Each structure stands twice: as C-alpha cells, then as structure tokens.
Amino acid sequence: MTVELHHYLILSSILFVLGIIGIISRKNSIGILMGIELVMNACGINFVAFSKYIASDFSGQIFALFIFVIAAAEVVVALAIVLRIYQNKATIDIEEVKDLKC
Amino acid sequence: MLDPFIVKLFPTLDPMLVIISAILFSPLVGFVIQFFMGEKLFRKGDWVSLGAIFISWVLTLFLFSDFVHSQNAHFKWVMSWPWIALPSFSLGMGILLDSTTILMLLVITTVSFLVHLYSTGYMQGDPRYSRFFAYLSFFSFSMIGLVLSDNLFALYVFWELVGLSSYLLIGFWFEKPSAANASKKAFIVTRVGDVGMFIGILIIFFQTNGLLKFEDIFSFLSKSSFNGEFLGLSLLTLAGLCIFMGAVGKSAQFPLHIWLPDAMEGPTPVSALIHAATMVAAGVYLVTRMFPFFTPEALTCIAYVGAFTAIFSATMALTHNDIKKVLAYSTVSQLGYMMMGLGVGATIAGFFHLVTHAAFKACLFLCSGSVIHALHTQDLREMGGLRKKMPITFVTMLIATLAISGVPLFSGFVSKDMILGGTLSFVSNHPNHFLIPIFGFSAAALTAFYMFRLIFMTFFGTARDSKKFEHAHESPFNMTLPLIILSLSSFAIVFTPLHFWIEQEEIPENIHHLATVLSLFVAGSGILLSYLMYMKKVLNPDTLAQRFKYIYNTLIHLYWIDELYEWAILNNVVRLNNLLAHFDNRVIDQVMVDGWAPVTIQTSRGSGNFDNRVIDELLVDGTGQMVGASGKQTVKIQTGKVQQYILVGLGSVCVLLILLTLIL
Numbered sequence: 001m002t003v004e005l006h007h008y009l010i011l012s013s014i015l016f017v018l019g020i021i022g023i024i025s026r027k028n029s030i031g032i033l034m035g036i037e038l039v040m041n042a043c044g045i046n047f048v049a050f051s052k053y054i055a056s057d058f059s060g061q062i063f064a065l066f067i068f069v070i071a072a073a074e075v076v077v078a079l080a081i082v083l084r085i086y087q088n089k090a091t092i093d094i095e096e097v098k099d100l101k102c
Numbered sequence: 103m104l105d106p107f108i109v110k111l112f113p114t115l116d117p118m119l120v121i122i123s124a125i126l127f128s129p130l131v132g133f134v135i136q137f138f139m140g141e142k143l144f145r146k147g148d149w150v151s152l153g154a155i156f157i158s159w160v161l162t163l164f165l166f167s168d169f170v171h172s173q174n175a176h177f178k179w180v181m182s183w184p185w186i187a188l189p190s191f192s193l194g195m196g197i198l199l200d201s202t203t204i205l206m207l208l209v210i211t212t213v214s215f216l217v218h219l220y221s222t223g224y225m226q227g228d229p230r231y232s233r234f235f236a237y238l239s240f241f242s243f244s245m246i247g248l249v250l251s252d253n254l255f256a257l258y259v260f261w262e263l264v265g266l267s268s269y270l271l272i273g274f275w276f277e278k279p280s281a282a283n284a285s286k287k288a289f290i291v292t293r294v295g296d297v298g299m300f301i302g303i304l305i306i307f308f309q310t311n312g313l314l315k316f317e318d319i320f321s322f323l324s325k326s327s328f329n330g331e332f333l334g335l336s337l338l339t340l341a342g343l344c345i346f347m348g349a350v351g352k353s354a355q356f357p358l359h360i361w362l363p364d365a366m367e368g369p370t371p372v373s374a375l376i377h378a379a380t381m382v383a384a385g386v387y388l389v390t391r392m393f394p395f396f397t398p399e400a401l402t403c404i405a406y407v408g409a410f411t412a413i414f415s416a417t418m419a420l421t422h423n424d425i426k427k428v429l430a431y432s433t434v435s436q437l438g439y440m441m442m443g444l445g446v447g448a449t450i451a452g453f454f455h456l457v458t459h460a461a462f463k464a465c466l467f468l469c470s471g472s473v474i475h476a477l478h479t480q481d482l483r484e485m486g487g488l489r490k491k492m493p494i495t496f497v498t499m500l501i502a503t504l505a506i507s508g509v510p511l512f513s514g515f516v517s518k519d520m521i522l523g524g525t526l527s528f529v530s531n532h533p534n535h536f537l538i539p540i541f542g543f544s545a546a547a548l549t550a551f552y553m554f555r556l557i558f559m560t561f562f563g564t565a566r567d568s569k570k571f572e573h574a575h576e577s578p579f580n581m582t583l584p585l586i587i588l589s590l591s592s593f594a595i596v597f598t599p600l601h602f603w604i605e606q607e608e609i610p611e612n613i614h615h616l617a618t619v620l621s622l623f624v625a626g627s628g629i630l631l632s633y634l635m636y637m638k639k640v641l642n643p644d645t646l647a648q649r650f651k652y653i654y655n656t657l658i659h660l661y662w663i664d665e666l667y668e669w670a671i672l673n674n675v676v677r678l679n680n681l682l683a684h685f686d687n688r689v690i691d692q693v694m695v696d697g698w699a700p701v702t703i704q705t706s707r708g709s710g711n712f713d714n715r716v717i718d719e720l721l722v723d724g725t726g727q728m729v730g731a732s733g734k735q736t737v738k739i740q741t742g743k744v745q746q747y748i749l750v751g752l753g754s755v756c757v758l759l760i761l762l763t764l765i766l
Contacts, residue, residue, distance in 0.1 A: 024749050
C-alpha cells in the first residue's frame with residue numbers, strides 16, 4: 001500500500017482537530033499551548049505533503065521550517081507569560097486570569 | 103483798503119474771498135468755542151462771541167468803505183463752486199456780494215455787535231449766560247450766510263438756520279411756559295410760510311431745469327418763461343407768490359403776523375437783533391433779491407399785503423400796554439411798509455427803509471430793554487416820569503422815536519418819504535390801486551401816534567408805580583453805548599455817503615413834494631393827537647375807550663386773529679389728533695400690537711412643546727436610549743473567554759462549510 005496525499009491530509013486533520021479540542025476544552029494554560037503546537041504541526045504536515053505531491057519546488061518544506069521557528073519563539077514568549085502569571089496568581093488556570101476583563 | 107495787507111498774508115487767495123470768509127466764519131468759530139467750553143472761560147466766554155462779531159463788523163466796515171469810495175451802485179462780486187454734481191442735476195454754492203448784500207452785512211454785523219455788547223450788561227447773572235452768547239453767535243453766522251448766498255437753495259438752508267436760532271432764543275427762558283409756547287408758535291407759524299417758499303423753489307427748479315442761482319434764474323427769464331397755469335394764475339406769478347409766502351412767514355406779514363408779538367417773550371436784546379432789525383427783515387431781503395423774478399400781478403399782491411399789514415398792525419399797536427408788544431406791532435407795521443415799497447416797485451426805498459428801520463428799531467428795543475432792566479416790568483401803566491432818572495435812555499429813545507415817526511432830519515423820514523412817494527407815483531400810473539397810499543399814509547399817522555404815546559407814558563408825567571420808580575437807575579455803560587451809537591445812526595445825515603446808491607431810484611419831482619408834505623402832515627397830526635391825549639389830557643383815552651368799546655375790544659384782542667386760528671385750525675387739528683390717537687390706542691395698540699401677543703405666546707408654546715417632546719425627548723434622547731439598550735444587550739456576548747470565541751468561530755466555520763457543500 002502506497003502512501004498517498006490524502007493519507008497525509010487525514011493525519012493532519014486528526015492532529016488539527018485534536019489540537020482544537022485541546023485549545024477549547026483545556027483549563028490549563030500549558031495544555032492550551034500544547035494544543036496550539038498540535039494545530040501548527042498539522043499545518044506543517046499539510047505544507048510538506050502538498051509540497052511533495054503537487055508543487056515542483058521546495059517552498060512548502062521551507063514554510064514548514066519557518067513554522068518550527070515561529071512555534072519555538074511563540075512557546076518561549078507564551079511560557080514566559082505563563083510563568084509570570086503563575087508567580088502572580090499561584091495558578092495557571094485560564095478561567096482565573098481575567099484581570100483585563102472589564 | 104485792506105487788500106494789500108491780506109495779499110501779503112494769503113498770497114494765493116483772492117483777498118475778497120478771505121475777507122468774506124472771515125466775516126462769515128468768525129461768528130461760527132465763536133459759536134463752537136462758546137458752545138463747548140464757554141462755561142469754563144474767563145467771564146463765561148462772552149468776549150469770544152463779542153470778539154468774533156467784532157471781527158466781522160470791522161471787516162464789513164472795510165467792505166462798506168470800499169463800496170462808498172467806489173461810488174458804484176452796481177458793484178458786484180461773485181464766486182461760486184459746484185457742490186453736488188450729479189448727471190441729472192447739480193447744485194452750486196457761492197457768494198454773491200453786491201450793494202444789497204453789503205448793506206445787509208452792515209446792518210447785521212453792526213446791530214449784532216451792539217446787541218452782543220448790550221447783552222453783556224443785560225444778561226448779567228443769567229444762569230445760561232454763555233449759552234446765550236453761543237446762540238447769538240450762531241444767529242449772526244446764519245444771518246450773514248443768508249445774505250451772502252448766491253442761490254435759492256443755500257438761502258433756504260440759512261433761512262431755516264435763522265429760524266432755528268430764533269426758536270432757540272425766543273425760548274431761551276424756557277422755564278416760563280409762555281416763552282416755550284411762543285418759541286413753538288414762532289417756529290410753526292414761520293414753517294407755514296417756509297413750506298410755500300419751498301414749493302416756490304421747487305417750481306423754479308423744475309421749470310428752469312435745475313437753475314437755482316439768482317443770476318441764472320433772471321437770465322433764464324430774460325430769454326424764456328415758465329409754461330403752465332394754475333387756478334388762473336400763470337406759473338411764474340404763482341412761483342413768485344410762493345416765494346413771497348416764505349417772506350410773509352419770516353417778516354410776519356398778514357396773515358402770518360401772529361408769531362412776532364409772542365416772540366417778545368425772548369430776552370430783549372434778542373428782540374432787538376432778531377425780531378426787529380435782522381431776521382424779520384430777511385423776508386424783505388428775499389423779495390429785494392428776487393425782485394426781477396416777480397410778475398406785476400405778484401408785485402401788486404405784495405404791495406397789498408404790505409400795505410394792509412402796515413395799517414392793520416399799526417392799529418393793534420394803539421391800545422397795547424406792553425412796551426415790547428407795542429414795539430413788536432410797530433415792527434410788523436414797518437415791515438409791511440417795506441413790503442409795500444417793494445410791491446409798488448420802489449425797491450431802493452423799501453430796502454433803504456429796512457436799513458434805517460434796523461437802526462432805530464434796534465435802538466427802540468434796546469431802550470425798552472434798558473427801561474425793563476431798570477423797572478422789572480414791561481407794563482406801560484407802571485412806568486412814567488423816567489426822563490430824569492434815565493437821561494441817556496430817554497434821549498436815545500426819543501431820537502429813535504422821532505426817526506420812526508418820520509420827522510425831518512431823521513433817517514426814518516427819508517426812507518418813509520421815499521416809500522410813500524413810490525406809492526403815490528405807482529397810483530398815478532395805476533389809479534385803481536388808490537388804497538395802497540391811503541393805507542400807507544394812515545399807517546404813518548398811527549405810527550407817530552402810538553410811538554409818542556409810548557414815549558409819553560414811559561418818560562413823562564408822574565411815576566405811576568412809586569416803588570418801582572424808586573428802584574429805577576440808568577443802565578451801565580456797556581448798555582448805554584449801543585443806545586448812543588444806534589441813536590446817532592438814526593440821523594439822516596449818517597446816510598449821506600449812500601446818496602449815490604439811493605439816487606438810482608427817481609421819483610417825479612411834483613409827486614415827491616406831495617409825498618413830503620402829506621407825510622409831514624400825517625406825522626405831525628399823529629404826534630399832536632398823542633400829545634393832546636397823553637400829555638395835556640384834553641382827550642381822555644379811557645373815556646374814548648369806553649365810548650368806542652366795541653372797537654377798543656377788537657383792538658385789544660388783536661382782531662381775534664389768534665382766536666380765529668385757534669378755532670378754525672388748531673381745534674380741528676387737535677380733534678383730528680385725538681381721533682388719530684384714539685385709533686392708535688384702540689386699533690393699532692390694542693388690536694394689532696396687543697392682539698399679536700397671545701398669538702405669539704401660543705405659537706411659541708406650541709413650538710416649545712414640539713421641541714421638548716418630539717425633538718428632545720423622542721429624537722435626541724430616544725436615539726441615546728436605543729443605543730444604550732442595544733449596547734446592554736450585546737455586551738452579554740462579550741464574555742472575555744477566548745475559548746468560547748474560538749468555539750463559536752469554529753462552529754461558524756463548520757456551519758459555513760456544511761452550507762457550502764450543500765449549495766455546491
């Protein structure tokens with residue numbers, strides 16, 4: 001059985017949905033961040049898959065590399081914010097962080 | 103005489119123009135200074151006005167001496183410049199200086215200067231002393247302007263200005279209701295004549311296509327005439343009569359003579375200056391100036407009005423006991439004389455009488471002022487025996503009286519004689535008009551009679567009011583000096599330098615002799631009758647008054663002319679006024695003005711309600727409330743929970759996708 005494009009797409013869809021479910025349902029900030037990582041990686045799989053099966057150049061794979069970098073940067077900033085929230089509130093429950101809400 | 107000096111001062115200007123401007127404007131400058139800061143100046147500033155008129159007087163004397171030296175009766179100096187220049191018409195302003203103007207200037211400035219001088223004594227201590235001199239200066243300016251004007255329009259302007267100053271000065275003691283009323287009466291009655299004069303000016307203006315200069319009018323008439331007729335009179339005659347109406351008002355001729363006796367409510371120097379010598383003579387001056395303009399019909403009318411006024415007001419002077427009123431009627435009578443002289447064509451005679459009359463009548467008024475000043479009464483019945491107490495006043499007044507009565511050697515004799523001679527020669531050509539000289543001679547007799555009655559009652563006999571008599575004293579020097587100067591100029595000999603001017607008018611020898619004899623006779627009989635009645639008491643005036651009660655009452659009531667006017671005109675005007683006032687109160691005020699108020703209130707109330715309810719509450723506030731309410735509702739979906747947002751967003755995307763797939 002050869003691996004076709006739609007197999008990749010199914011895989012990335014499953015990952016994407018799992019990530020979204022993580023984002024929506026988790027109360028833990030770290031869990032939400034992990035969901036975001038899943039969504040981004042599902043994206044990256046799509047880029048690479050399309051690059052391999054449709055495009056004639058490597059632009060999709062280069063985009064996947066960019067996504068890694070952005071994800072890394074984002075995690076750095078986000079974890080720093082989470083750390084500060086924890087230091088201030090002694091919790092990282094997203095429901096508890098509503099100081100900016102009017 | 104003065105020319106080289108002035109040329110040196112003002113090398114670029116015509117010396118004559120400089121002199122005339124100085125004569126005209128120095129009283130105006132005096133007026134302005136006096137009016138605005140007279141109170142603060144030394145002696146309340148009377149020296150400003152006095153100095154201003156003194157300048158005018160001295161310069162006029164120079165002009166006059168030049169005129170006499172030239173021996174040229176037809177001397178003329180004109181200068182005019184455009185004033186209002188429009189495409190459709192133009193008006194000019196200018197100066198006309200001829201023998202008439204020079205003589206008028208001489209009369210005005212001399213009498214005015216002497217009256218100024220006299221007033222420094224007479225008005226001493228008056229609370230509005232400086233204001234009085236301001237008005238006198240203003241009058242002098244207006245009067246000088248009047249005689250210098252070279253066109254009817256400018257003359258009319260100054261004509262109204264002298265009317266204004268006359269009004270101000272008659273009502274000078276306006277605290278007295280009689281003075282306030284007299285000033286109003288003078289202003290309104292003369293206005294009746296002025297309206298006529300203005301109509302006359304307009305007729306001339308439209309008939310000559312805008313010529314108002316005297317010379318232009320005359321040269322127009324020498325080439326063409328006015329076309330048109332009105333009420334059977336040619337338009338030219340009518341225009342002349344309209345112009346004459348102005349003179350009737352100003353010179354107090356019948357039937358507009360009623361204001362002049364009342365004008366005696368003003369201070370006596372004013373009566374002497376304005377209501378005897380100068381302003382009232384303006385009418386005579388106007389007729390003289392416009393003489394070539396009048397048609398024979400108009401002149402006959404003038405002669406009759408003058409003759410009738412002369413005799414009519416002379417009779418009114420017979421019975422009056424107020425010293426100033428007697429003189430006022432005498433002035434009216436003498437003005438009638440002048441008009442009569444002009445009307446019969448004796449222009450020089452009529453105008454010469456104006457000049458001589460100005461001197462002796464001003465003297466008479468100032469003398470009466472001196473008497474009033476001493477006794478504080480104007481009633482002849484409270485005077486008497488003042489001859490010893492006031493010798494200067496007595497002698498000067500006697501001289502002036504001799505002059506006005508027409509006694510030889512005095513100026514009045516010469517001018518009166520010329521007028522009467524003029525009437526006689528007129529009648530010898532037009533026998534139908536025999537009434538004119540009859541009126542003239544009888545007026546002369548009456549004049550002599552009532553003037554000597556005045557003298558006898560004032561200065562002879564015994565004092566009738568001893569308390570007032572004790573108080574009496576001769577007036578100070580600044581009051582007697584004008585009297586002396588004016589009485590000296592009542593001598594005929596003073597006027598000899600003017601011989602060359604008088605001689606322009608020739609009266610046939612035999613008629614002249616007849617006039618002289620007749621006038622001597624009537625004057626003598628008048629004086630004699632007066633002497634018999636008031637000195638010798640051969641005829642008792644009181645019993646005469648009793649016997650001719652009806653006539654006496656008529657005279658005392660001045661022929662009921664005032665009552666007639668009051669009944670015929672004033673009452674109707676007042677009635678009409680009341681009617682109009684009623685209409686104004688009821689209809690205009692109550693119905694229209696007051697009626698509008700409720701309408702306005704209701705309208706504004708309605709519009710206010712609309713504004714409050716609809717605009718404010720419904721539209722403005724309603725919008726706000728609607729926005730607020732909708733905001734309150736929509737704020738509920740803003741939970742601030744990102745996960746919810748994402749869920750909703752994702753759900754929406756799913757729905758959209760499902761819809762898309764269904765549609766495609």
